[in-house]
Amino acid sequence: MPAFTHHIFVCGNVRPPGHKRGCCDPEGKQALREAFKQELKKAGLGPLVRANHAGCLEQCEHGPTVVIYPRGVWYGRVTIADVPQIVSKTLIQGEILDDLVIPESCLNNATCPHRRAIKRG
Ligand code: FES
Numbered sequence: 001m002p003a004f005t006h007h008i009f010v011c012g013n014v015r016p017p018g019h020k021r022g023c024c025d026p027e028g029k030q031a032l033r034e035a036f037k038q039e040l041k042k043a044g045l046g047p048l049v050r051a052n053h054a055g056c057l058e059q060c061e062h063g064p065t066v067v068i069y070p071r072g073v074w075y076g077r078v079t080i081a082d083v084p085q086i087v088s089k090t091l092i093q094g095e096i097l098d099d100l101v102i103p104e105s106c107l108n109n110a111t112c113p114h115r116r117a118i119k120r121g
Contacts, residue, residue, distance in 0.1 A: 009054040011065040024063035035083040061114040075100040
């Protein structure tokens, strides 16, 4: 058995209210990560898949942000309600959920239109 098959990094960064970039976990409760942990346990994936707390993943404008390795699947605007389908479809079936994907053109792109939209706002 491999040590791990996947790591899910869940941004739990907290910034002060009104910060220009916002943050993924304004309440600082790591509720999204806890939802992943529970769902993984329910699916029997606990020993092979880790849901790790992450600091800022630099995709704040798309947050709450989650990245799943080893495939490097980036999901944005993730809610607790999305967690069961991320586990069942992406982790178990290997399916990418198009409605949650952060566009490739936005990743590591300081000129991402979403960033500029917020800076201009
Ligand atoms: S605060 Fe979550 S990606 Fe930056």
